[in-house]
Amino acid sequence: MSDRQLRALALPVAEAARMLIGCTITHGETSGAIVETEAYHESEPACHAFAGLTARTWPLFEAPEIAYVYRSYGVHALLNVVVEPAGVGAAVLIRALEPLSGIEQMRARRGRERPTDLCSGPGKLTQALGIGLDLNATSLLHGPIRLGPPLPGRGEPRVTIGERIGITRAVELPWRFCAAGNRNVSRPWPPGLVVGVA
DNA sequence: CATGGGATTGACT
DNA sequence: GTCAATCCCATGC
Numbered sequence: 001m002s003d004r005q006l007r008a009l010a011l012p013v014a015e016a017a018r019m020l021i022g023c024t025i026t027h028g029e030t031s032g033a034i035v036e037t038e039a040y041h042e043s044e045p046a047c048h049a050f051a052g053l054t055a056r057t058w059p060l061f062e063a064p065e066i067a068y069v070y071r072s073y074g075v076h077a078l079l080n081v082v083v084e085p086a087g088v089g090a091a092v093l094i095r096a097l098e099p100l101s102g103i104e105q106m107r108a109r110r111g112r113e114r115p116t117d118l119c120s121g122p123g124k125l126t127q128a129l130g131i132g133l134d135l136n137a138t139s140l141l142h143g144p145i146r147l148g149p150p151l152p153g154r155g156e157p158r159v160t161i162g163e164r165i166g167i168t169r170a171v172e173l174p175w176r177f178c179a180a181g182n183r184n185v186s187r188p189w190p191p192g193l194v195v196g197v198a
Numbered sequence: 199c200a201t202g203g204g205a206t207t208g209a210c211t
Numbered sequence: 212g213t214c215a216a217t218c219c220c221a222t223g224c
Contacts, residue, residue, distance in 0.1 A: 055220080073218085074216070076206055078205060095205085121206070122206075124206090164205075168203095
């Protein structure tokens with residue numbers, strides 16, 4: 001992570017979520033570029049931290065640069081980047097990656113062949129990268145999971161902004177960010193959902 | 199202490 | 212389009 005990237009994690013969560021588009025996630029031999037994120041903040045009821053400091057949510061209130069990994073629907077592990085200063089419950093959900101390396105290992109773990117089936121969803125990408133609940137609250141700077149800056153030569157990705165997916169509360173917040181036109185996003189945009197491009 | 203509900207996915211009609 | 216899997220946690224009695 002560059003100094004600029006590190007400072008971005010202290011920004012308000014929606015800003016951090018947009019900055020993380022294009023950054024890389026690495027675990028072992030597998031890695032990918034982030035193409036879809038969502039912001040979650042303690043002030044709104046879709047965020048786990050809305051419930052306050054509990055046995056489940058405590059990592060959200062730690063200093064940034066650690067992972068928050070939790071079990072979804074009793075089945076999947078979902079990966080978040082904890083952001084904003086310690087004491088503030090906020091995190092960015094990593095919803096999709098563009099596979100970069102270790103693709104054969106991803107195929108083996110996922111039981112799928114097509115590259116767009118490997119990391120095109122928050123539960124898929126943790127399976128493809130071998131990220132489980134045991135990595136909750138671990139450092140994203142020192143590993144085992146590593147967060148890295150965008151690949152050189154790609155330029156600033158165009159980012160589309162819309163409403164978050166799969167939630168029932170605070171649905172109106174425009175806190176979903178996608179690399180424009182990338183085929184690895186978890187779901188295409190329903191007509192009329194896009195509210196802006198950054 | 200019982201219960202309900204997901205920041206999802208894949209299989210199936 | 213529908214639906215089950217599966218389990219931890221938050222909530223409420």
